[in-house]
Each structure stands twice: as C-alpha cells, then as structure tokens.
Amino acid sequence: GGGESGSDSVVVAVRAGRLHFKPPDTFWVDTNARRYVPAVDDTVVGVVLERNASGYKVDVGAPTPAMLPILAFQGASKRNRPALLEGALVYARVVLAHPELEPELSCQAPPGVASKDWVTGESLYGELSGGSVVRVSQGLARQLVDPACAVLEALGDAMPFEVAVGANGAVWLRAGSERATIVAINAVRSSEHLSDAQARAL
Template sequence: MSRNSEFYKVDIRSPSAAFLPCLSFNAATKRNRPQLEIGSLVYARVEEAHADLDTELTCIDPETKKCWNTGEVLLGELKNGLSFEVALSAAQRLVAVDCYVLDRLGKDFSYELCAGTNGRVWLVAPTARETVLLLQAIRRSFGMTNVQVEAMVGKMVQVFS
C-alpha cells in the first residue's frame, strides 16, 4: 500500500494494514534490501499480532541461509503470475496438504501456486492460456466432490491437448 525507508505497509485483508520492515528478508542489509513497489505481491508470515497494535510481517525463512535476492527463498516478492482472491474457506482448502484439486491438476499441468490463509492466491503457469485455464478450474472446484473434479480436469486435458 505504501512504503518508506524503514518499512512497507501491506494490505492483508484485515481491518488494519500490517507492516513489513525492510530488513525482514533473509540476509537483507541497509545497502542490500528489496525495493518493493506499491502494488507488489509479497508472500510473508505473521511475526507478531496484537489487538491494539499493527500486525508485523516477516519474510525471513529460518530454515534456510540463502539470500533473499537469489530467488530460492520461499518467502518474499511474488513476480509475474496472476493474483486473485477466494473465500477464506476456499483458501484453507488450498493450503491443506491433501488438496485434491491441486494434486490432480499437477498430474497434467505444470504450475506454481502460492495460497495464503487470508484468501489471496498467486498462480503462474508456462503460458497465459494455461494460467487462465488453471484459475478457472481452481475457482470452479470449490464445492465439487473429488469425482466431479476428476471429470472437470479430464475435460480440460482433452480441450487443451
């Protein structure tokens, strides 16, 4: 939403904006830190949340020592791709380890997806056509049974081939 020299204000679909310190990235320093533009999409985790204070986010991944600018760190700016919003219940379904629709789509299509528990989803595929096709499939799958998802993806594969 906005930025200054010390932190970024981030819209996380809550009543108040969160803040992300500029140095909250793996190996970020005052000279070597990300320069996020207003409107950038960031995959971050909540560091602190208090009822009376702004929520603090971080993009530091404690499980890796890699630098933020290598592109090998899980948390950080999401470039290219398409972002869209889904209901919170749908986001929880996408985040689940055993999400059938994502597993099934992954058998026939290559894509990268990042779903947040706040309902924001980022998706990128090799072509724009595949990206839109996958977006429609994911949106339509909510409320479907596994058998219905299987039939839908089967039709998609026939049409796309």
C-alpha cells in the same frame, strides 16, 4: 488456535464457524469469512501499498494494513535488500497480531526452516513475480494448503505451475503461459463446493 479466546477453564468462540479440537488441548474455529483476522504464523499474500523509511505497508485484507520491515527478508542487509514497488505482491508470514496494533509481517523463514536468500529469487517468502492473484474464501484457502488437495494434484498432473496460498484468502498462481494461468485460476475458483472426484475432473 484461531477464532476463540478464554481464561482458566472457559473457552468462548469469538467468531462463527465449525469448532475443531486436537488432543490434548488445542481448539480452533474454521470460518469462511471474507474479512481476514491476522494470526501469528499465518502465511499471507499481500499487495504493497506504500514504502517508507522503516518498511512497507501491505494490504492483506485485514481491517488495517500490515507492516513489513525493510530488513525482514531472508539474507537482507542495509546495503543489500529488496526494493519493492507500490502494487508488488508479496508472500509473507504474520509475526505480530494484536487487536490494538498493526499486524507485522516477515519474509524470513521461521527458525528451523531452510530457505535461500532473497537475491536468489528462490527464497521461501518474498516478492511474487508474474502470475495472477485470485480471491477465495478462507475455507477454500485451507483446503488448498492440504498436501492431498485434489484440484492442485489434478493441475499438477496437467501442467507445471507455481502457487502461493494465503490464509487471508489470496491465492497467487503462475503457470507456463497466460492462458494456462487463467485455466488454473478458473479450476481453483470452481473447486470450492466440489467433491475430490469432481475437482479432479475439472
């Protein structure tokens, strides 16, 4: 998992945090760091910085911008592909992460996962329209992707909304109105250090 490296029978933590173990042989380190270190298969919310002939430079909060190839969208072709503008928000997954290379993103679903084409506006990954982005700790981001997340369950009971949670600590939310979106963002922000019961009471 993330946060450690090793060889043979020795594993060494490379960042501070809580060590977790999942049998038979998976270790990872949970950290609340604000600086994001990309890892393959992470989902991220990023901002398009610029476009060039081969793709988009995307800010995901990492030390260097990530590259999103121009055809790395579900169902995209040379004649039929998205045209993202500078400042656009994207929900993507990390497909390449190496200390000496720029991270690479994809808006295509991984093998075995069904997703509609980008033109439908209903693909699993792609541009995020409307709504707002809030920055949270990576620890809270991990809580938000838990299917039993108390604050998102409570929000779902109170209002319809959409959410995209990035492992990089960027969370996109869109509700039925600007006011409702602000309420949802404030609830998410406030939930980090609350118990499940307190989060549901927000």
